[in-house]
Amino acid sequence: MSARKLLAPLLLIGAIAPTSNADDALLNRYCLGCHMPSEQGLSRISEQRKTPEGWEMTISRMQLMHGLVIADEDGRSAAEIKSALVKHLADSQGLAPSETATARYLPERQPAVQEATLYPAHIQETCGRCHSSARHALQRRSAEEWQKSIHFHLGQYPSIEYSLYGRDREWLDIAVNQIIPEIAANFPLQTSAWSDWQATEKQSLSGSWQLAGDMPGKGRFVGTMAVTQDGDDHYYANFSGEFDNGERFTSRGESVVYTGYEWRGSFDIDGVEYRQVLAADESFNSMQGRLFQADHSELGVNLSAVRDSGQPILSAVWPEQLKVGGSATLTLHGANMAGAVALPAGVNVRSVERSGPSEWRAVVDVAANADTGRFAVSHGSATLDSGVALFNQVSAVTVLPDYSVARVGGNGGSQNKMFGAFTAYGTDYGSDGVAGGGDDIALGALPASWRVEPWDETAAHDQDVKFAGNMDATTGIFTPAAAGPNPERKQSTNNVGNLKVVATVNDGDRAVEGSAHMIATVQRWNNPPLR
Amino acid sequence: MFASHYRCGTLAGAALVAALAVASAGCGPSQPAATSKDYMVAVSRPNHLNVIDAETLEPVNRCDLPAHPAPGTIVMSPDNQVAYTLIGSFGEIYGLDIETCEVVFSANQSQGNERVRSIGAIAISPDGSEIYTHQNPTVMNSDHYQVQPTRVAVFNTADGIDAKAVRQFPAPRQVTIMKTGDDGTLYLGGPDVYAMDVSSGDYSTVIASRSIDDPQYSPRDVLTVWPIGDTSNEFIRMFSVVRFNGEPGDMDDSSFHWGYERIDLTTGEPTSTIFGPLEVVLFSGQTRPGRPEQMWAVLSHLKQFDVPTQTETRSLTLDHTYYCINFSTDGNTLYLSGALDDIVAYDADTLEKLGNVTLGGDMSMSTPRVIHRPIITSRL
Numbered sequence: 042m043s044a045r046k047l048l049a050p051l052l053l054i055g056a057i058a059p060t061s062n063a064d065d066a067l068l069n070r071y072c073l074g075c076h077m078p079s080e081q082g083l084s085r086i087s088e089q090r091k092t093p094e095g096w097e098m099t100i101s102r103m104q105l106m107h108g109l110v111i112a113d114e115d116g117r118s119a120a121e122i123k124s125a126l127v128k129h130l131a132d133s134q135g136l137a138p139s140e141t142a143t144a145r146y147l148p149e150r151q152p153a154v155q156e157a158t159l160y161p162a163h164i165q166e167t168c169g170r171c172h173s174s175a176r177h178a179l180q181r182r183s184a185e186e187w188q189k190s191i192h193f194h195l196g197q198y199p200s201i202e203y204s205l206y207g208r209d210r211e212w213l214d215i216a217v218n219q220i221i222p223e224i225a226a227n228f229p230l231q232t233s234a235w236s237d238w239q240a241t242e243k244q245s246l247s248g249s250w251q252l253a254g255d256m257p258g259k260g261r262f263v264g265t266m267a268v269t270q271d272g273d274d275h276y277y278a279n280f281s282g283e284f285d286n287g288e289r290f291t292s293r294g295e296s297v298v299y300t301g302y303e304w305r306g307s308f309d310i311d312g313v314e315y316r317q318v319l320a321a322d323e324s325f326n327s328m329q330g331r332l333f334q335a336d337h338s339e340l341g342v343n344l345s346a347v348r349d350s351g352q353p354i355l356s357a358v359w360p361e362q363l364k365v366g367g368s369a370t371l372t373l374h375g376a377n378m379a380g381a382v383a384l385p386a387g388v389n390v391r392s393v394e395r396s397g398p399s400e401w402r403a404v405v406d407v408a409a410n411a412d413t414g415r416f417a418v419s420h421g422s423a424t425l426d427s428g429v430a431l432f433n434q435v436s437a438v439t440v441l442p443d444y445s446v447a448r449v450g451g452n453g454g455s456q457n458k459m460f461g462a463f464t465a466y467g468t469d470y471g472s473d474g475v476a477g478g479g480d481d482i483a484l485g486a487l488p489a490s491w492r493v494e495p496w497d498e499t500a501a502h503d504q505d506v507k508f509a510g511n512m513d514a515t516t517g518i519f520t521p522a523a524a525g526p527n528p529e530r531k532q533s534t535n536n537v538g539n540l541k542v543v544a545t546v547n548d549g550d551r552a553v554e555g556s557a558h559m560i561a562t563v564q565r566w567n568n569p570p571l572r
Numbered sequence: 573m574f575a576s577h578y579r580c581g582t583l584a585g586a587a588l589v590a591a592l593a594v595a596s597a598g599c600g601p602s603q604p605a606a607t608s609k610d611y612m613v614a615v616s617r618p619n620h621l622n623v624i625d626a627e628t629l630e631p632v633n634r635c636d637l638p639a640h641p642a643p644g645t646i647v648m649s650p651d652n653q654v655a656y657t658l659i660g661s662f663g664e665i666y667g668l669d670i671e672t673c674e675v676v677f678s679a680n681q682s683q684g685n686e687r688v689r690s691i692g693a694i695a696i697s698p699d700g701s702e703i704y705t706h707q708n709p710t711v712m713n714s715d716h717y718q719v720q721p722t723r724v725a726v727f728n729t730a731d732g733i734d735a736k737a738v739r740q741f742p743a744p745r746q747v748t749i750m751k752t753g754d755d756g757t758l759y760l761g762g763p764d765v766y767a768m769d770v771s772s773g774d775y776s777t778v779i780a781s782r783s784i785d786d787p788q789y790s791p792r793d794v795l796t797v798w799p800i801g802d803t804s805n806e807f808i809r810m811f812s813v814v815r816f817n818g819e820p821g822d823m824d825d826s827s828f829h830w831g832y833e834r835i836d837l838t839t840g841e842p843t844s845t846i847f848g849p850l851e852v853v854l855f856s857g858q859t860r861p862g863r864p865e866q867m868w869a870v871l872s873h874l875k876q877f878d879v880p881t882q883t884e885t886r887s888l889t890l891d892h893t894y895y896c897i898n899f900s901t902d903g904n905t906l907y908l909s910g911a912l913d914d915i916v917a918y919d920a921d922t923l924e925k926l927g928n929v930t931l932g933g934d935m936s937m938s939t940p941r942v943i944h945r946p947i948i949t950s951r952l
Contacts, residue, residue: 075715192717192719196717
């Protein structure tokens with residue numbers, strides 16, 4: 042199977058039409074008829090801006106609900122035509138980088154975002170109870186268009202007025218007169234961010250990139266991407282990387298860039314399909330985002346990428362924390378590194394094991410009386426601010442995500458299991474020994490051993506720990522049990538559970554624990570690109 | 573106290589055979605054969621209207637419905653011959669003769685580019701000449717939707733196939749159930765409970781619900797799509813509410829309660845009262861025919877409450893959830909239905925399970941009815 046065939050239609054590879062005239066013709070070809078021409082373009086369509094995923098979902102709705110037919114034509118497959126429509130709309134009516142900044146967790150598929158902390162309760166209750174509130178925060182529309190959205194919702198889903206958070210209030214009146222005016226004011230069609238972005242000259246993302254990040258279950262990550270451009274906004278990338286658990290990979294994949302900065306890559310890594318959702322910044326020299334498994338978006342790496350144009354780059358220091366009075370093997374990852382290595386005071390190099398442009402490794406001793414805190418690390422002219430923490434002790438362990446949901450699956454059903462994936466972070470409370478005393482030191486991610494416990498008495502009584510799934514003691518990855526009723530359980534309930542996730546970090550001969558709350562629950566029956 | 577008393581011909585299912593010997597002694601061989609009895613009518617997936625002998629729990633007829641079975645709300649003609657079903661994805665009404673399965677009435681509420689949905693709100697006039705629905709209309713333009721004000725629509729049953737609304741009246745939004753009083757008044761369960769004059773369309777609030785502003789109570793939560801209570805001739809819907817026993821809003825000093833909003837359809841008398849403590853979620857409830865002090869409600873439990881003392885008197889944990897509760901016309905047998913595909917009968921005094929019948933398809937949110945009518949010869 043060719044790499045192209047592996048890609049979901051959303052990724053729109055290889056479908057990019059040469060000129061925008063051709064794409065306007067495409068819009069007219071497929072959308073005219075139901076949508077009327079106006080001065081701005083086609084009715085409704087011209088009054089909205091959104092992400093590529095947002096456009097893809099709208100067009101899918103046109104197909105599913107309204108009978109839009111996109112078929113193979115003129116030597117192009119239906120998927121390619123749809124991709125071209127999405128590409129054209131996202132390019133000409135997309136969002137500026139600053140407009141997506143606060144809601145990137147949605148296309149990045151960050152698994153455990155608690156929107157209740159991001160949106161006010163009245164917005165969450167009205168617009169965040171079926172899908173995420175980021176659905177609207179990642180769109181810009183005219184006020185009239187936002188009102189039309191209410192009519193679509195209520196016309197299509199009359200139950201909205203009758204279900205929880207609907208039946209206890211005058212839903213339509215509140216939506217039309219309170220919620221929509223607020224949303225319309227916050228997310229208007231015309232913004233200076235967008236006109237500035239349209240005026241910005243977009244730059245090619247081809248070249249070499251240095252990547253760093255971390256992934257629950259695998260630890261810290263560094264990698265490189267060699268990107269070559271192949272036509273407008275279409276790229277090939279040789280992607281290689283390693284985790285601090287020792288795993289390494291190389292993969293060749295491809296990517297499409299939307300709206301000048303929305304990088305959507307696709308890679309097959311050791312037989313597993315991965316998606317890369319990155320946003321280039323306004324300099325086109327760095328990208329931020331996430332790499333995740335196509336079928337298990339909860340398993341992913343938060344990534345930052347820096348363009349390698351020959352200058353020295355220091356992208357990661359492993360480990361991120363050094364205990365005073367101890368010794369460790371310290372590795373600096375980067376590109377084009379040369380010159381002297383500058384470590385924090387009190388960190389003394391015992392022996393250098395490796396010194397190359399992309400990796401420097403040494404055994405270091407940390408003086409018992411070294412100052413603690415977070416310090417910069419440099420290699421020649423490349424510096425990583427706060428690159429390493431010197432600490433006395435692990436005072437506390439925080440497990441993130443602190444609240445999350447895992448889902449049963451498999452067992453012949455159509456739904457994948459959704460794993461729980463956790464990371465333990467340490468803090469040294471400093472000389473005052475108390476949290477928040479002003480001298481706390483964030484230690485970053487720490488290796489831990491993992492287990493689950495019942496969250497409360499009911500969970501203990503129902504034996505949730507036994508039935509809900511398995512926690513891998515070394516990776517912190519929780520695998521939920523099989524879907525479907527379990528005859529061994531009271532009233533044959535599903536293998537759901539209310540669990541406490543406990544991480545134990547060893548600090549010398551002390552063991553420090555931290556915990557988080559995880560609900561293992563039933564499947565989610567739809568899994569759209571944007572929830 | 574709950575000693576079972578045997579009644580002529582009202583036992584059902586498995587218990588029937590065992591009880592027959594005793595029952596026949598009491599009834600005597602000279603008793604004339606009954607010419608009428610209780611039946612249940614229920615909509616089930618994929619597209620069936622089931623007619624069930626409520627005493628034996630044997631199906632006696634099964635008609636194919638001409639449209640998608642949701643929501644499956646039924647109202648019966650006064651002679652209990654025609655079942656008017658709200659089906660067709662909340663949009664169409666079909667009247668079927670429950671003996672012949674003939675479709676004698678139909679109305680597609682959607683007309684032209686206006687799509688109409690009714691949640692569970694369908695009612696019939698006492699003389700059977702008019703059907704009422706509460707309509708949620710949306711105009712579907714070629715590139716946008718336009719939600720329209722809600723209204724009550726009136727259909728003449730005599731118009732037969734492809735009937736069109738003969739009158740329409742503006743009505744509040746968010747109406748889920750409706751029933752008619754013996755005097756023809758149409759009661760609508762929405763934010764409040766309203767009474768509408770079906771000739772003028774004038775309506776007024778008869779039971780305040782959402783519009784109550786009492787700081788000692790939380791707002792009421794009303795969840796219903798089941799216009800039940802036929803055999804007690806009542807309009808009834810339950811609400812849950814928090815009572816603040818100390819300072820208003822102080823959850824630490826509060827209690828959770830079930831209550832009902834009820835209209836006696838014989839007299840038009842409204843009542844709005846708490847009837848018991850809230851311990852588990854319940855979906856539908858009705859008072860027992862002839863015993864208005866007994867309130868019964870169901871979901872994953874069957875519970876009996878004593879209304880005057882606002883206490884729970886009995887509770888039974890069920891093997892699965894049932895959305896709907898119905899009583900036999902004599903008030904002695906309870907039928908639980910809805911949600912999945914079986915209807916189960918209990919003796920209302922002993923809570924003995926009398927039997928059950930499996931329909932072969934889920935009832936989902938449909939509202940089965942218990943009726944009393946001349947005997948139907950089984951068509952199955």
